[in-house]
Amino acid sequence: MSPAKKGAKTSTPKKAASLKGKKVPSNEFQFYEMPKYYDMALERDTCPEIEFYKRMFDEFSDVKPVKRVLEPACGTGLFLEWLPKFDFYAAGYDLAEPMVKFAKERLDKLGYTGKKADAYVGDMRTIRFEKKFDAAINLVNSIGYLTKDEDIINHFKVTADSLNDGCIYSIEVGLKCDDFKNEYMPDETWHVNKDGIEVTCTWQPHDYDEPNKIRHIAFHMKVNDHGKIIEVNETHSLRLWTHEDLVDLAGKGGFKLMGVYLQDFSRIPDSQRIVGDPGGLYYILKKKA
Numbered sequence: 001m002s003p004a005k006k007g008a009k010t011s012t013p014k015k016a017a018s019l020k021g022k023k024v025p026s027n028e029f030q031f032y033e034m035p036k037y038y039d040m041a042l043e044r045d046t047c048p049e050i051e052f053y054k055r056m057f058d059e060f061s062d063v064k065p066v067k068r069v070l071e072p073a074c075g076t077g078l079f080l081e082w083l084p085k086f087d088f089y090a091a092g093y094d095l096a097e098p099m100v101k102f103a104k105e106r107l108d109k110l111g112y113t114g115k116k117a118d119a120y121v122g123d124m125r126t127i128r129f130e131k132k133f134d135a136a137i138n139l140v141n142s143i144g145y146l147t148k149d150e151d152i153i154n155h156f157k158v159t160a161d162s163l164n165d166g167c168i169y170s171i172e173v174g175l176k177c178d179d180f181k182n183e184y185m186p187d188e189t190w191h192v193n194k195d196g197i198e199v200t201c202t203w204q205p206h207d208y209d210e211p212n213k214i215r216h217i218a219f220h221m222k223v224n225d226h227g228k229i230i231e232v233n234e235t236h237s238l239r240l241w242t243h244e245d246l247v248d249l250a251g252k253g254g255f256k257l258m259g260v261y262l263q264d265f266s267r268i269p270d271s272q273r274i275v276g277d278p279g280g281l282y283y284i285l286k287k288k289a
Protein backbone atom coordinates (compact mmCIF):
# COMPACT_ATOMS: atom_id res chain seq x y z
CA MET A 1 0.00 0.00 0.00
CA SER A 2 1.37 3.39 -0.89
CA PRO A 3 1.09 5.73 2.07
CA ALA A 4 1.54 8.71 -0.23
CA LYS A 5 -1.23 11.29 -0.03
CA LYS A 6 -3.84 10.55 -2.67
CA GLY A 7 -3.99 13.16 -5.35
CA ALA A 8 -0.44 14.46 -4.79
CA LYS A 9 1.10 14.47 -8.22
CA THR A 10 4.82 14.83 -7.59
CA SER A 11 7.46 14.96 -4.90
CA THR A 12 8.10 18.59 -5.72
CA PRO A 13 8.65 20.62 -2.59
CA LYS A 14 5.92 23.07 -1.63
CA LYS A 15 6.76 26.74 -1.76
CA ALA A 16 8.95 27.66 1.22
CA ALA A 17 7.00 28.87 4.23
CA SER A 18 7.57 32.44 5.32
CA LEU A 19 10.21 33.09 7.98
CA LYS A 20 8.21 36.11 9.13
CA GLY A 21 10.12 38.66 7.09
CA LYS A 22 13.52 37.52 8.38
CA LYS A 23 16.41 37.30 5.95
CA VAL A 24 17.31 33.68 5.21
CA PRO A 25 21.10 33.52 5.24
CA SER A 26 22.72 31.62 2.42
CA ASN A 27 25.08 28.80 3.16
CA GLU A 28 28.37 30.58 3.61
CA PHE A 29 30.74 27.63 3.81
CA GLN A 30 33.28 27.24 1.05
CA PHE A 31 33.61 23.55 1.92
CA TYR A 32 29.99 23.07 0.82
CA GLU A 33 30.70 24.99 -2.39
CA MET A 34 33.28 22.37 -3.38
CA PRO A 35 31.31 19.13 -3.68
CA LYS A 36 34.04 17.26 -5.55
CA TYR A 37 36.46 17.59 -2.62
CA TYR A 38 33.72 17.24 0.03
CA ASP A 39 32.74 13.94 -1.56
CA MET A 40 36.31 12.69 -1.37
CA ALA A 41 36.81 13.93 2.18
CA LEU A 42 33.57 12.39 3.50
CA GLU A 43 33.51 9.21 1.42
CA ARG A 44 32.34 6.27 3.54
CA ASP A 45 30.70 2.87 3.43
CA THR A 46 26.97 3.62 3.52
CA CYS A 47 25.80 0.00 3.71
CA PRO A 48 26.10 -0.65 7.49
CA GLU A 49 24.27 2.61 8.17
CA ILE A 50 21.45 1.82 5.73
CA GLU A 51 21.14 -1.67 7.30
CA PHE A 52 20.78 0.10 10.66
CA TYR A 53 18.02 2.38 9.30
CA LYS A 54 16.22 -0.69 7.92
CA ARG A 55 16.36 -2.27 11.38
CA MET A 56 15.00 0.95 12.95
CA PHE A 57 12.15 1.13 10.43
CA ASP A 58 11.26 -2.54 11.07
CA GLU A 59 11.36 -2.04 14.81
CA PHE A 60 9.63 1.32 15.23
CA SER A 61 7.78 2.53 12.13
CA ASP A 62 3.99 2.30 11.98
CA VAL A 63 4.22 2.51 8.19
CA LYS A 64 5.45 -0.72 6.63
CA PRO A 65 7.07 -1.34 4.28
CA VAL A 66 9.04 1.89 4.24
CA LYS A 67 9.44 2.87 0.60
CA ARG A 68 10.05 6.63 0.40
CA VAL A 69 12.94 8.12 2.38
CA LEU A 70 13.69 11.85 2.74
CA GLU A 71 17.19 13.11 3.48
CA PRO A 72 17.36 16.74 4.67
CA ALA A 73 20.80 18.33 4.11
CA CYS A 74 21.76 15.56 1.64
CA GLY A 75 25.03 17.17 0.56
CA THR A 76 26.53 15.48 -2.51
CA GLY A 77 23.85 12.77 -2.56
CA LEU A 78 25.93 9.81 -1.40
CA PHE A 79 22.95 8.27 0.39
CA LEU A 80 20.60 9.21 -2.48
CA GLU A 81 22.78 6.95 -4.64
CA TRP A 82 22.83 4.10 -2.14
CA LEU A 83 19.28 4.03 -0.70
CA PRO A 84 17.78 2.88 -4.04
CA LYS A 85 20.20 -0.07 -4.02
CA PHE A 86 18.25 -1.15 -0.91
CA ASP A 87 14.92 -0.69 -2.74
CA PHE A 88 14.04 2.71 -1.29
CA TYR A 89 13.01 5.76 -3.29
CA ALA A 90 15.15 8.61 -1.92
CA ALA A 91 14.72 12.37 -2.12
CA GLY A 92 17.14 14.83 -0.60
CA TYR A 93 17.59 18.54 -0.37
CA ASP A 94 20.37 20.88 0.64
CA LEU A 95 20.90 24.61 1.06
CA ALA A 96 24.15 24.65 -0.93
CA GLU A 97 23.36 24.78 -4.65
CA PRO A 98 26.72 23.31 -5.75
CA MET A 99 26.07 20.27 -3.55
CA VAL A 100 22.63 19.77 -5.11
CA LYS A 101 23.99 20.21 -8.65
CA PHE A 102 26.61 17.53 -7.89
CA ALA A 103 23.93 15.24 -6.39
CA LYS A 104 21.65 15.71 -9.42
CA GLU A 105 24.49 14.87 -11.83
CA ARG A 106 25.30 11.78 -9.77
CA LEU A 107 21.65 10.61 -9.95
CA ASP A 108 21.31 11.48 -13.64
CA LYS A 109 24.38 9.39 -14.49
CA LEU A 110 22.76 6.41 -12.79
CA GLY A 111 19.43 7.00 -14.53
CA TYR A 112 17.76 7.43 -11.10
CA THR A 113 16.30 10.94 -11.48
CA GLY A 114 12.52 11.04 -11.28
CA LYS A 115 12.32 7.29 -10.66
CA LYS A 116 14.56 6.16 -7.84
CA ALA A 117 15.94 9.38 -6.40
CA ASP A 118 15.78 13.18 -6.66
CA ALA A 119 17.67 16.15 -5.21
CA TYR A 120 16.42 19.68 -4.58
CA VAL A 121 17.67 22.98 -3.23
CA GLY A 122 15.96 23.64 0.09
CA ASP A 123 16.32 24.96 3.61
CA MET A 124 15.81 22.70 6.63
CA ARG A 125 13.82 25.44 8.34
CA THR A 126 11.16 25.81 5.69
CA ILE A 127 10.90 23.06 3.09
CA ARG A 128 7.81 20.88 3.02
CA PHE A 129 6.93 18.14 0.53
CA GLU A 130 3.42 17.60 -0.77
CA LYS A 131 3.79 13.89 -1.39
CA LYS A 132 4.58 12.42 1.99
CA PHE A 133 7.53 10.20 2.92
CA ASP A 134 7.66 7.05 5.05
CA ALA A 135 10.90 7.95 6.85
CA ALA A 136 13.59 10.61 7.06
CA ILE A 137 17.29 10.50 7.89
CA ASN A 138 19.66 13.34 8.77
CA LEU A 139 23.39 12.62 8.83
CA VAL A 140 26.66 13.85 10.37
CA ASN A 141 25.11 16.50 12.63
CA SER A 142 23.77 18.51 9.69
CA ILE A 143 20.86 19.56 11.89
CA GLY A 144 23.49 21.19 14.12
CA TYR A 145 23.72 24.01 11.57
CA LEU A 146 20.41 25.17 12.99
CA THR A 147 21.51 26.82 16.22
CA LYS A 148 18.37 28.64 17.38
CA ASP A 149 15.53 26.85 19.17
CA GLU A 150 12.97 28.44 16.85
CA ASP A 151 14.76 27.18 13.70
CA ILE A 152 15.15 23.69 15.13
CA ILE A 153 11.47 23.48 16.06
CA ASN A 154 10.52 24.77 12.59
CA HIS A 155 12.68 22.06 11.04
CA PHE A 156 10.95 19.36 13.04
CA LYS A 157 7.53 20.80 12.15
CA VAL A 158 8.14 20.96 8.40
CA THR A 159 9.69 17.49 8.45
CA ALA A 160 6.70 16.14 10.39
CA ASP A 161 4.42 17.70 7.75
CA SER A 162 6.35 15.84 5.04
CA LEU A 163 6.01 12.46 6.80
CA ASN A 164 3.11 10.13 7.38
CA ASP A 165 1.99 9.63 10.99
CA GLY A 166 4.02 7.07 12.93
CA CYS A 167 7.07 7.41 10.65
CA ILE A 168 10.67 7.48 11.84
CA TYR A 169 13.10 10.38 11.64
CA SER A 170 16.67 9.37 12.48
CA ILE A 171 19.06 12.20 13.25
CA GLU A 172 22.78 11.83 13.80
CA VAL A 173 24.13 14.47 16.18
CA GLY A 174 27.25 15.29 18.16
CA LEU A 175 26.33 15.92 21.80
CA LYS A 176 27.70 18.40 24.29
CA CYS A 177 30.61 17.29 26.40
CA ASP A 178 30.04 17.95 30.10
CA ASP A 179 33.56 18.84 31.00
CA PHE A 180 35.04 21.13 28.36
CA LYS A 181 38.32 21.73 30.15
CA ASN A 182 39.14 18.06 30.12
CA GLU A 183 37.49 17.28 26.85
CA TYR A 184 39.13 14.55 24.88
CA MET A 185 40.22 16.19 21.62
CA PRO A 186 40.81 13.46 19.10
CA ASP A 187 43.16 14.04 16.21
CA GLU A 188 40.57 15.33 13.78
CA THR A 189 42.96 15.55 10.85
CA TRP A 190 42.48 13.13 8.00
CA HIS A 191 43.94 12.65 4.53
CA VAL A 192 42.47 11.25 1.35
CA ASN A 193 44.37 10.51 -1.83
CA LYS A 194 42.38 9.46 -4.87
CA ASP A 195 42.98 9.69 -8.64
CA GLY A 196 46.00 11.94 -8.07
CA ILE A 197 44.06 14.39 -5.87
CA GLU A 198 45.17 14.88 -2.27
CA VAL A 199 42.78 16.29 0.34
CA THR A 200 43.74 17.02 3.96
CA CYS A 201 41.09 18.24 6.40
CA THR A 202 41.21 19.33 10.04
CA TRP A 203 38.03 19.66 12.12
CA GLN A 204 38.80 21.11 15.51
CA PRO A 205 36.27 22.34 18.11
CA HIS A 206 37.95 25.37 19.66
CA ASP A 207 35.39 27.47 21.45
CA TYR A 208 32.21 26.76 23.35
CA ASP A 209 29.66 29.54 23.64
CA GLU A 210 27.57 27.92 26.36
CA PRO A 211 25.07 30.76 26.92
CA ASN A 212 24.12 30.71 23.23
CA LYS A 213 24.50 26.91 23.01
CA ILE A 214 26.94 27.06 20.12
CA ARG A 215 30.13 25.13 19.46
CA HIS A 216 32.63 26.85 17.11
CA ILE A 217 34.76 24.56 15.00
CA ALA A 218 37.88 25.61 13.12
CA PHE A 219 37.92 23.87 9.77
CA HIS A 220 40.89 23.73 7.45
CA MET A 221 41.13 21.95 4.11
CA LYS A 222 44.09 21.77 1.78
CA VAL A 223 43.71 20.29 -1.68
CA ASN A 224 46.38 19.43 -4.18
CA ASP A 225 44.50 18.74 -7.40
CA HIS A 226 47.26 17.82 -9.87
CA GLY A 227 49.39 20.77 -8.78
CA LYS A 228 46.49 23.21 -8.26
CA ILE A 229 46.54 24.14 -4.56
CA ILE A 230 43.31 25.15 -2.83
CA GLU A 231 43.09 26.13 0.84
CA VAL A 232 39.96 26.69 2.90
CA ASN A 233 39.94 28.14 6.41
CA GLU A 234 36.57 28.72 8.01
CA THR A 235 34.63 28.49 11.24
CA HIS A 236 31.59 26.24 11.44
CA SER A 237 29.23 27.17 14.25
CA LEU A 238 27.05 24.31 15.33
CA ARG A 239 24.42 23.79 17.99
CA LEU A 240 25.82 22.64 21.33
CA TRP A 241 23.26 19.92 21.95
CA THR A 242 22.23 18.47 25.24
CA HIS A 243 20.10 15.34 25.31
CA GLU A 244 17.36 17.20 27.18
CA ASP A 245 17.22 20.14 24.71
CA LEU A 246 17.16 17.86 21.70
CA VAL A 247 14.30 15.72 23.04
CA ASP A 248 12.38 18.83 24.12
CA LEU A 249 12.75 20.62 20.75
CA ALA A 250 11.87 17.46 18.81
CA GLY A 251 8.77 17.11 21.02
CA LYS A 252 7.70 20.69 20.27
CA GLY A 253 8.12 19.93 16.55
CA GLY A 254 5.92 16.82 16.69
CA PHE A 255 8.32 13.92 17.38
CA LYS A 256 8.85 11.58 20.32
CA LEU A 257 12.06 9.74 21.18
CA MET A 258 12.17 5.97 20.58
CA GLY A 259 15.85 5.33 21.38
CA VAL A 260 19.42 6.55 21.21
CA TYR A 261 22.16 4.54 19.47
CA LEU A 262 25.95 4.72 19.39
CA GLN A 263 28.13 4.76 16.26
CA ASP A 264 28.41 0.96 16.45
CA PHE A 265 24.58 0.91 16.25
CA SER A 266 24.15 -0.52 19.75
CA ARG A 267 21.39 0.97 21.87
CA ILE A 268 22.11 3.09 24.93
CA PRO A 269 19.86 1.72 27.71
CA ASP A 270 16.96 4.12 28.36
CA SER A 271 17.89 4.14 32.06
CA GLN A 272 21.43 5.40 31.31
CA ARG A 273 21.98 9.17 31.49
CA ILE A 274 23.63 10.47 28.33
CA VAL A 275 26.66 12.39 29.59
CA GLY A 276 30.37 12.66 28.90
CA ASP A 277 31.60 12.63 25.33
CA PRO A 278 29.82 9.74 23.65
CA GLY A 279 30.68 10.86 20.10
CA GLY A 280 28.13 10.90 17.31
CA LEU A 281 24.76 9.47 18.32
CA TYR A 282 21.68 8.42 16.39
CA TYR A 283 18.43 9.76 17.83
CA ILE A 284 15.50 7.68 16.60
CA LEU A 285 12.40 9.88 16.62
CA LYS A 286 8.84 9.02 15.66
CA LYS A 287 6.23 11.39 14.28
CA LYS A 288 3.41 11.70 16.79
CA ALA A 289 -0.07 10.96 15.47
Ligand SMILES: C[S@@+](CC[C@H](N)C(=O)[O-])C[C@H]1O[C@@H](n2cnc3c(N)ncnc32)[C@H](O)[C@@H]1O
Binds near residue numbers: 027032078094095146
Ligand atom coordinates in the same frame (compact mmCIF):
# COMPACT_ATOMS: atom_id res chain seq x y z
C1 LIG B 1 28.24 17.79 7.11
S1 LIG B 1 27.34 18.12 5.63
C2 LIG B 1 26.41 16.60 5.49
C3 LIG B 1 26.04 16.25 4.06
C4 LIG B 1 25.50 14.86 3.83
N1 LIG B 1 24.29 14.62 4.59
C5 LIG B 1 26.52 13.80 4.15
O1 LIG B 1 26.17 12.86 4.88
O2 LIG B 1 27.63 13.84 3.65
C6 LIG B 1 26.17 19.30 6.16
C7 LIG B 1 25.24 19.76 5.06
O3 LIG B 1 24.22 20.57 5.64
C8 LIG B 1 23.85 21.55 4.68
N2 LIG B 1 23.08 22.60 5.35
C9 LIG B 1 23.51 23.49 6.28
N3 LIG B 1 22.49 24.29 6.67
C10 LIG B 1 21.40 23.88 5.96
C11 LIG B 1 20.04 24.30 5.93
N4 LIG B 1 19.59 25.31 6.69
N5 LIG B 1 19.18 23.64 5.11
C12 LIG B 1 19.61 22.62 4.32
N6 LIG B 1 20.90 22.19 4.31
C13 LIG B 1 21.77 22.80 5.12
C14 LIG B 1 25.19 21.98 4.11
O4 LIG B 1 25.05 22.67 2.88
C15 LIG B 1 25.90 20.64 4.00
O5 LIG B 1 25.73 20.05 2.73
